[in-house]
Amino acid sequence: MTDEVPRILTVQRAAHSLATPAQRGEAEAWADSPVALPFGPFDPGEHRTLELGLHNWVEQQTGLDLGYVEQLYTFGDRHRDPREQAGGPRLVSVGYLALVRQVPLSGAGEAEWHNWYDFFPWEDWREGRPAIVDQAIRPNLQTWIAQIADADERQTYQERLSIAFGTEAAPWDFERVLERYELLYEAGMIGEALRDAQIRAALSGRPVPQTDSETLETAERLGTPMALDNRRVLATALGRIRGKLKYRPVVFDLLAPTFTLLQLQRVVEALGGVRLHKQNFRRLVVSGGLVEPTGQRDSQSRGRPAELFRFRREVLSERPASGVGLPAARIIG
Amino acid sequence: MTDEVPRILTVQRAAHSLATPAQRGEAEAWADSPVALPFGPFDPGEHRTLELGLHNWVEQQTGLDLGYVEQLYTFGDRHRDPREQAGGPRLVSVGYLALVRQVPLSGAGEAEWHNWYDFFPWEDWREGRPAIVDQAIRPNLQTWIAQIADADERQTYQERLSIAFGTEAAPWDFERVLERYELLYEAGMIGEALRDAQIRAALSGRPVPQTDSETLETAERLGTPMALDNRRVLATALGRIRGKLKYRPVVFDLLAPTFTLLQLQRVVEALGGVRLHKQNFRRLVVSGGLVEPTGQRDSQSRGRPAELFRFRREVLSERPASGVGLPAARIIG
DNA sequence: TTATTTATACTCATATTGAGTATATTTATA
DNA sequence: TATAAATATACTCAATATGAGTATAAATAA
Missing domain, CATH: 1.10.10.10 (Winged helix-like DNA-binding domain superfamily/Winged helix DNA-binding domain)
Known part of the structure; x- marks a missing residue:
């Protein structure tokens, strides 16, 4: 935290962040964002516990000495990296949430502090309900849901929309950060969704989908994209920390x-x-x-x-x- | 649940549950308990997501179709299995919590239902404060803490004792299942602690510690041991589900x-x-x-x-x- | 018919919460 | 120096939630 801004630590996306670094090329319109969460390999030979490995690596990359640390979630799905192929190796990441006082950074990782809400503009209600919620998010999601063919599926998404973004009767639940992010991703409204669709199309030889400028513009207003599924990880962290505050x-x-x-x-x-x-x-x-x-x-x-x-x-x-x-x-x- | 008893699903400990199945022998007094949580390998080639792998495997082993499923925690520390050697391969387990209605079991895993409180007798307060808390747990923990040489460390443990098991002023917090289990383990009061100490001694060639009969008897009153760190996993699950109930x-x-x-x-x-x-x-x-x-x-x-x-x-x-x-x-x- | 058991409705004191008013103590400015 | 503005702190009050009962209803068992 500085100046009432909650900040997260990021690193410049390094080469070893890609499970399959070779494949790129066609899909450069939504090329990978260079901003990524700090991450690194776990070496069981060297580290007695996952958490010790984490401490060590963060210390070396950023010079930070972590205080409160809590395991967040383990991400191991194939769709994490659109370049991963069925049957290929899998990148499994154990995410941790750590809280530190903001200090000058050092170390090998080109680490930087970023405003957390640069990645989730719709989550900051301190100056009132963010305009983007009613201007873009709700109507676009509603339109997207309306065009779902299957009635049951449409109903399910309608319910998810109510739960995630509230209704007239129900308030916005500040903890449901992940649910909101996932809906936006599935609806193809944010940068990562467009990028991943392009990458997948390019890799499978299908024609790369063209994105109209309005969609692109909305995606830009919906915050900075991150590498791989890192923004999803970050959404998990924000939801977790908000829930934890209470008790x-x-x-x-x-x-x-x-x-x-x-x-x-x-x-x-x-x-x-x-x-x-x-x-x-x-x-x-x-x-x-x-x-x-x-x-x-x-x-x-x-x-x-x-x-x-x-x-x-x-x-x-x-x-x-x-x-x-x-x-x-x-x-x- | 049946008859007001919360039950968990266990399998008979299978051969592949051991990371290093060869090493046994001397430490047979507290040999591995045959009761284990259902678990199995994750095959990234076959399963698109961790959760799909879980569904599939549980279905095959037990015949159960899982409904609500939630990721619990990822366990990857070396001390999980006392047989694991520094520098050797590491067993990393992603734990999931699933709630199902109790149904007849089938499948390949010799699955059984067990009373959850068989593993945590001190956690069931429905018939009043369990006698074992004041008879054995509190005094033994207190004695154990008193003999810690380092004053700072002793102070830390004293605080952990208060938080986990309450004080005169503070009530018992029903969610702190893991904290309680960990203290009991560290104090060497439960079966797994005695077993792991013996195994570690035997593997390192040190003389296998003898356990006096009173300690053994207390350990038996403190519930059924499980394979590896499975009871720790189960404690995490009980704490999680209790916390979740509220909201x-x-x-x-x-x-x-x-x-x-x-x-x-x-x-x-x-x-x-x-x-x-x-x-x-x-x-x-x-x-x-x-x-x-x-x-x-x-x-x-x-x-x-x-x-x-x-x-x-x-x-x-x-x-x-x-x-x-x-x-x-x-x-x- | 009566006792027992379980379900449901209602009461009431207390604690917690949301929202506001009132007052205190400082710095900035006329 | 007097006054305004900013911030901190204390207190009030209504609404709601919570803990712990009493009262009544509707069934079975004796």
């Missing part, structure tokens, strides 16, 4: 040891993608025993100086589920 | 299409390991819109016949988080 005090790994309550709130808001009610947030976090005052005050602010707080580790053993919840209704709009 | 309607996959509210409650209680307040459970589930009445009544009961309900799928698109929560305080006891 585990994970945010504190993104903050300095002492912080003002507003700083804490800004981090929660940035990850959740929503604005929260300040006074109630304070009440939740203070009387909930998540933080304790240090007696010191912050000097840097404009108005009345805020007190500095620290995380109360004891809360872990006091309350079964201690987090800073983001129920749909607690949002200020 | 996703997963239980319905374990029930017939129509059911009485008591049947529903019993399933939730069995998984959660707690008793719930009947009237409040009804209120939660009915006015929460999770179920709807069918108009039909159940004939099989003793007292007043109960109405049959069905799951309201629409709730998925209506409420962000729809589940049948089990907060610590809602427990009857």
Whole structure:
């Protein structure tokens, strides 16, 4: 986090990221994005555990010392890389989510920080409901679903649309990041979907599908594409972290040891993608025993100086589920 | 589920379950338990996705058609199998959690249903706080922690004990199944820990540690051991499913299409390991819109016949988080 | 006919939550 | 120096959710 922007660490796409690096060529219109999540091979000979391997590799590539680390998901489907052939070798990736304070980067990986919402513009509701949701996402998805021939399948997608993007009655569920991304991919609305379709067509000798400029433009407004299925991995991570906020005090790994309550709130808001009610947030976090005052005050602010707080580790053993919840209704709009 | 008992599917430990099947011998006192979770190899040539591979293999081994399936965790640490050598090949397992209605089994795997709590006797609080917690678990863990030489390390373990098993002030958190299991393993209190220590000693040529009869007896009271780290996997699954209950309607996959509210409650209680307040459970589930009445009544009961309900799928698109929560305080006891 | 069992409805005190008003303490500016 | 603006913090209040009951209904068993 910097300046209320949640950031992710990326590396320049390296050669060894491709399972089958040879095949390219025709499909250059949506050529692979150079931006990728940090990743590397796991060497069972060298590393006792997956997590140790991760720590080591990230340290070497970025100079970062990881604090909180949690296994996210294991991705092993063939469609991850459109170049993989049936019967060929398979790239299986075990994804991890780590939270670190933003620090200068070093190491071998050409690592960079990126605004998380550059990849998911529709997930940031802090300035209100993003215009793109009603301008492009909903109508386009609705049109796409309407042209599905099979009635059962159409019904299933209609339900998925309601669950993922909400309805008149039901609110937007901020945790369903992956569901939203997957619908957009399946509907061919985002860059990776267009790119993968082209690659697959080129590899199988079929004519490469031409994409009309409107579709292209929408795809561009739907965020920066990433290598392979990395944006899908990232969607999984955002959904997971949002879910976790509610019942585990994970945010504190993104903050300095002492912080003002507003700083804490800004981090929660940035990850959740929503604005929260300040006074109630304070009440939740203070009387909930998540933080304790240090007696010191912050000097840097404009108005009345805020007190500095620290995380109360004891809360872990006091309350079964201690987090800073983001129920749909607690949002200020 | 049958008769208020949550059951898991096991297979007889097959030869191919061992990464290095040759090495055995000395350590027969705690020989490998024959009971294992269903598992099998993943063939990337044959299966497009990990989940399809899973479906296929389970179908073939047990005759079961899996409904709800969710990826659990990927286990790839060396200590999973005490026989694995540094530098040797590594067994990496992607665990999945699937919920099915109990049906007769067939297939090649000698599959059987087992009471889940046979493996975790301390997790079932439906008849009150299990005696073993205060008789054996707490005092033994406390003694074990007390003899840790390093003060920092001792402090860390003390905190883990509080978080996992609760304190006077803090309640037992029913989701922390894995944390509890791991402490018991590390303290050498359960069968697998004793077995693995013996195997490791035998393989490295050290004298095989003798276990006194009291330790052995406690280990036996702490449930049935499983092959490799399978009980750890199972602990992960129980924790996951308990957490999921709260905010996703997963239980319905374990029930017939129509059911009485008591049947529903019993399933939730069995998984959660707690008793719930009947009237409040009804209120939660009915006015929460999770179920709807069918108009039909159940004939099989003793007292007043109960109405049959069905799951309201629409709730998925209506409420962000729809589940049948089990907060610590809602427990009857 | 009565006891027992189970289901369902309703009550009520308490806790939690959402939303707001009021006040305090600072810096910036007229 | 006085006042405005910004920020922090305290407090109120209605609405809702939750925990723990009591009351009543509808069946079977004795």
